[in-house]
Amino acid sequence: xxxxxxxxxxxxxxxxxxxxxxxxxxxxxxxxxxxxxxxxxxxxxxxxxxxxxxxxxxxxxxxxxxxxxxxxxxxxxxxxxxxxxxxxxxxxxxxxxxxxxxxxxxxxxxxxxxxxxxxxxxxxxxxxxxxxxxxxxxxxxxxxxxxxxxxxxxxxxxxxxxxxxxxxxxxxxxxxxxxxxxxxxxxxxxxxxxxxxxxxxxxxxxxxxxxxxxxxx
Amino acid sequence: xxxxxxxxxxxxxxxxxxxxxxxxxxxxxxxxxxxxxxxxxxxxxxxxxxxxxxxxxxxxxxxxxxxxxxxxxxxxxxxxxxxxxxxxxxxxxxxxxxxxxxxxxxxxxxxxxxxxxxxxxxxxxxxxxxxxxxxxxxxxxxxxxxxxxxxxxxxxxxxxxxxxxxxxxxxxxxxxxxxxxxxxxxxxxxxxxxxxxxxxxxxxxxxxxxxxxxxxx
DNA sequence: TCCTATTTAGGACAGTTGACAATTTTGCTT
DNA sequence: AAGCAAAATTGTCAACTGTCCTAAATAGGA
Numbered sequence: 001x002x003x004x005x006x007x008x009x010x011x012x013x014x015x016x017x018x019x020x021x022x023x024x025x026x027x028x029x030x031x032x033x034x035x036x037x038x039x040x041x042x043x044x045x046x047x048x049x050x051x052x053x054x055x056x057x058x059x060x061x062x063x064x065x066x067x068x069x070x071x072x073x074x075x076x077x078x079x080x081x082x083x084x085x086x087x088x089x090x091x092x093x094x095x096x097x098x099x100x101x102x103x104x105x106x107x108x109x110x111x112x113x114x115x116x117x118x119x120x121x122x123x124x125x126x127x128x129x130x131x132x133x134x135x136x137x138x139x140x141x142x143x144x145x146x147x148x149x150x151x152x153x154x155x156x157x158x159x160x161x162x163x164x165x166x167x168x169x170x171x172x173x174x175x176x177x178x179x180x181x182x183x184x185x186x187x188x189x190x191x192x193x194x195x196x197x198x199x200x201x202x203x204x205x206x207x208x209x210x211x212x213x214x215x216x217x
Numbered sequence: 218x219x220x221x222x223x224x225x226x227x228x229x230x231x232x233x234x235x236x237x238x239x240x241x242x243x244x245x246x247x248x249x250x251x252x253x254x255x256x257x258x259x260x261x262x263x264x265x266x267x268x269x270x271x272x273x274x275x276x277x278x279x280x281x282x283x284x285x286x287x288x289x290x291x292x293x294x295x296x297x298x299x300x301x302x303x304x305x306x307x308x309x310x311x312x313x314x315x316x317x318x319x320x321x322x323x324x325x326x327x328x329x330x331x332x333x334x335x336x337x338x339x340x341x342x343x344x345x346x347x348x349x350x351x352x353x354x355x356x357x358x359x360x361x362x363x364x365x366x367x368x369x370x371x372x373x374x375x376x377x378x379x380x381x382x383x384x385x386x387x388x389x390x391x392x393x394x395x396x397x398x399x400x401x402x403x404x405x406x407x408x409x410x411x412x413x414x415x416x417x418x419x420x421x422x423x424x425x426x427x428x429x430x431x432x433x434x
Numbered sequence: 435t436c437c438t439a440t441t442t443a444g445g446a447c448a449g450t451t452g453a454c455a456a457t458t459t460t461g462c463t464t
Numbered sequence: 465a466a467g468c469a470a471a472a473t474t475g476t477c478a479a480c481t482g483t484c485c486t487a488a489a490t491a492g493g494a
Contacts, residue, residue, distance in 0.1 A: 042349040061472045128345035132259040141407050173418045180397025190358045201390045209422040
C-alpha cells in the first residue's frame with residue numbers, strides 16, 4: 001500500500017541444472033529475503049544468520065546453497081541486475097515516435113523507477129559497496145552502461161553532427177542527472193513529493209541541451 | 218600525488234572547554250583517522266579497535282574520548298559536515314558578477330569537489346547510512362539544504378517572475394544533477410576523466426533551463 | 435606544587451559473525 | 465519400494481564486535 005506499481009521484476013535468477021525444484025524455490029526465497037533485508041535494514045543487517053532466520057530455515061541450509069557470504073552477495077547482485085537489464089532491453093524500440101518523445105519516455109521510466117522504494121534504497125547501498133568491492137563496482141557500472149545505451153542511441157539520432165565523444169558526454173550527463181535525484185527526491189527522501197515536478201524540468205532540460213549543444217571543437 | 222588540491226578543510230571539530238590542548242589534538246587525530254578508514258575501507262572497517270590501532274593508541278583511550286561508537290560517528294559526521302558548511306558559506310558573495318557567472322562558479326566548485334577522492338568515496342557511504350540512520354539522514358540533508366541555498370538565491374535573481382516552488386524545483390534539479398555525477402564521473406569512477414567535459418555541459422544546461430523555464434502554471 | 439586530564443595496560447563481558455563438519459531428513463528416479 | 469542425491473538440521477569453531485571496568489602511570493595547567 002505504500003508502493004508505486006512495480007516497474008521491474010525484483011529478481012531473475014539463473015537456472016541451475018540437476019537440482020530439485022525445491023532447491024530452486026529455496027534459492028529464490030533466500031535471494032528475495034536477502035534483498036528485502038538489504039532494502040529494509042541495510043547491508044549490515046544482511047548477515048547469513050539473519051537471512052536464514054528470516055527465511056525460516058537453519059543457517060546450515062543457507063550455507064549449503066550459498067557456501068560463503070560472498071557467494072550470496074554475488075548471486076543476489078546478479079539476480080537483481082539481470083531483472084533491470086531485462087527491463088531496459090524492452091524499452092529501446094518504438095518505431096515512428098520522434099526521438100524527443102522517445103527520450104522523454106525513457107527518462108520518464110527511469111525517473112519513475114528512481115522514485116520506487118526498491119531503487120531509492122538499493123542503489124545507494126550498491127554505490128557504497130562499489131567503493132570497496134571490485135565485483136560490485138564492475139557489475140553496477142555494467143548495468144548503467146546498458147541503461148545508458150538507449151539514451152546514447154537517441155542522442156545520436158538527434159545530433160548526428162556531433163562527435164561520438166560529445167554524444168556520450170551528453171548521455172552521461174543525462175543519466176547522472178537522473179540518478180542524482182535518488183538522494184533528494186527518491187522514495188521517502190526529503191523532496192520526494194517534488195519528483196514529478198522535477199522530472200518535467202529534467203526532461204525539458206535534457207531535450208534542450210541535446211538540441212542546442214555546440215560541439216566541443 | 219593522486220589528489221587534486223584540497224577544496225574543503227577535511228575536518229572542523231568543536232572546541233571543548235576545560236580540556237588540555239593534548240586532548241584536542243588526540244580527538245582530531247581520532248576523527249581524522251576514522252575518516253581515513255571510512256574513505257579507504259568503508260564503514261565496516263571503521264570499528265573502534267581498528268580506529269584505535271590505526272591511531273597508535275589503546276582501545277581504552279579511544280573510549281575515553283568517545284565512549285560509544287555512536288558518539289564517534291556523530292562527532293565525525295559533525296566535523297566533516299561543518300567543514301563543508303564553512304566552505305559553502307564563503308562562496309555566496311561576489312558582488313558585481315552577473316548571476317549566470319555566479320551560477321557557473323558555484324556549480325564549478327561543487328563539481329570540482331565531487332571529483333575529489335574524499336567526496337567521491339564519502340558521500341555514497343553517507344547516502345547508504347542515511348537510509349537506515351535518522352541522525353545521518355538529518356545531518357546530510359541539512360548540509361545539502363545549505364549547499365543549495367546559494368543556488369536558490371541565484372535562480373531567484375535570474376527568474377523573479379517564477380513562483381518560489383518553481384525556483385526551488387529548478388535548484389533541486391541542478392543540485393541533484395551534480396551529485397549524480399559522483400557515481401559516474403567521480404574520483405576513479407569509470408568516466409572520471411570526462412568530468413570536466415560533462416561539467417561544461419551541465420553548467421550550460423543549468424543556465425539554459427533556468428533562463429527558458431516556463432512556470433508550472 | 436597540586437589537581438585534573440590524559441594515557442597505558444590489562445582484562446572481561448555478552449553478543450555476533452562467517453565458516454565448517456557430521457548427521458539426518460527429504461525428494462526424485464529407477 | 466529401494467537407493468541415491470539433494471536438501472535440511474545440528475553443533476562447533478575461532479575471530480571479531482561494542483561496551484565496560486580497574487589500576488596505575490604520565491603529563492598539562494593553575
